[in-house]
Amino acid sequence: MTAAIALHHGSAGSGFPVLCLHGHPGSGASLSVFTGHLSRRFCTIAPDLRGYGKSRVETPFQMADHLADLEALLDAQNIQRCLVLGWSLGGILALELALRLPQRVSGLILVATAARPRGNHPPITWQDNVYTGLASLINLAQPGAQWHIQTFGQRSLYRYLLQRHTPTAYEYLAREGTPAFLQTSRSAQQALTAALRQRYNRLSDLSQIQCPALIMAGSCDRHITPEASYETAQHLPHSTWQLYEDVAHLFPWEIPDRVLQDIDHWLDRHPHVVKAIA
Incomplete structure (x- = not known):
């Protein structure tokens, strides 16, 4: 210690x-x-x-x-x-x-x-990482936008962190989750x-x-x-x-x-x- x-x-x-x-x-x-x-x-x-x-x-x-x-x-x-x-x-x-x-x-x-x-x-694939990166970046720019939740979010590793892919959850991810990950x-x-x-x-x-x-x-x-x-x-x-x-x-x-x-x-x-x- x-x-x-x-x-x-x-x-x-x-x-x-x-x-x-x-x-x-x-x-x-x-x-x-x-x-x-x-x-x-x-x-x-x-x-x-x-x-x-x-x-x-x-x-x-x-x-x-x-x-x-x-x-x-x-x-x-x-x-x-x-x-x-x-x-x-x-x-x-x-x-x-x-x-x-x-x-x-x-x-x-x-x-x-x-x-x-x-x-x-489950094991993480390279596609998981690509979709997660895209989902995170787009969500930072447009937190909680439904189109990118369906296009990227639900195909990313967020599908194992969330079951209900709501705009509120993605707003928390943009405001607090992604910055915490980067720090x-x-x-x-x-x-x-x-x-x-x-x-x-x-x-x-x-x-x-x-x-x-x-x-x-x-x-x-x-x-x-x-x-x-x-x-x-x-x-x-x-x-x-x-x-x-x-x-x-x-x-x-x-x-x-x-x-x-x-x-x-x-x-x-x-x-x-x-x-x-x-």
């Missing part, structure tokens, strides 16, 4: 802190679907993880270094207790934080993630690849996590399968499982209103996860 670094982060709102962790590739800005809503009631903190966004590094690192960085961020912000929301890789880090800092994590919202991640993504460093890719080769599996440790957890998954997710997410839910002692039909890994961009409504309902049923302890 290397020394912790100061993470670039965005914050909004006031009240109980909610730490929002992005996936790979990603950035704090790519979580706006969550932070824009939650910051109306809480203080959201959305960092760029090491090697992503504006948290630039030039040297190799390990996945464990993310945890040291996040603990340093909580210390710097004087946050003693927070709710943690994590999407994909961010969800894995959220679980790790709950294991590492149980007194500081009040609850977990885990989106398209798993403690033993498994996927069923993801080689070191971040190498760190993730190394972790996956080690067959990451924390299922046996999840019984230690006693805080409430909401686990959300898309039925057509091929990056982290819903079966893997459900397995995680079964091993967490105080979990709520939510499966969404006909959506994929980027389902918060496919059905944002439904996802945010379900998060609100879960928070209403577990008010102590966003309540400061005197």
Whole structure:
């Protein structure tokens, strides 16, 4: 492990802190679907993880270094207790934080993630890469235009990230997804690849996590399968499982209103996860 670094982060709102962790590739800005809503009631903190966004590094690192960085961020912000929301890789880090800092994590919202991640993504062809490049460039110029969604988007690798190819989802891709991809460093890719080769599996440790957890998954997710997410839910002692039909890994961009409504309902049923302890 290397020394912790100061993470670039965005914050909004006031009240109980909610730490929002992005996936790979990603950035704090790519979580706006969550932070824009939650910051109306809480203080959201959305960092760029090491090697992503504006948290630039030039040297190799390990996945464990993310945890040291996040603990340093909580210390710097004087946050003693927070709710943690994590999407994909961010969800894995959220679980790790709950294991590492149980007194500081009040609850977990885990989106398209798993403690033993498994996927069923088919092999990527050169045609996939060509169509994905074209779809991304055209979508940057004309976000959400229906003609290019049908002509390029649904033939690109986006067909494995999205099940519902809506203009809203492609607007998120243009505004947040593509910029985050371009800002993801080689070191971040190498760190993730190394972790996956080690067959990451924390299922046996999840019984230690006693805080409430909401686990959300898309039925057509091929990056982290819903079966893997459900397995995680079964091993967490105080979990709520939510499966969404006909959506994929980027389902918060496919059905944002439904996802945010379900998060609100879960928070209403577990008010102590966003309540400061005197």
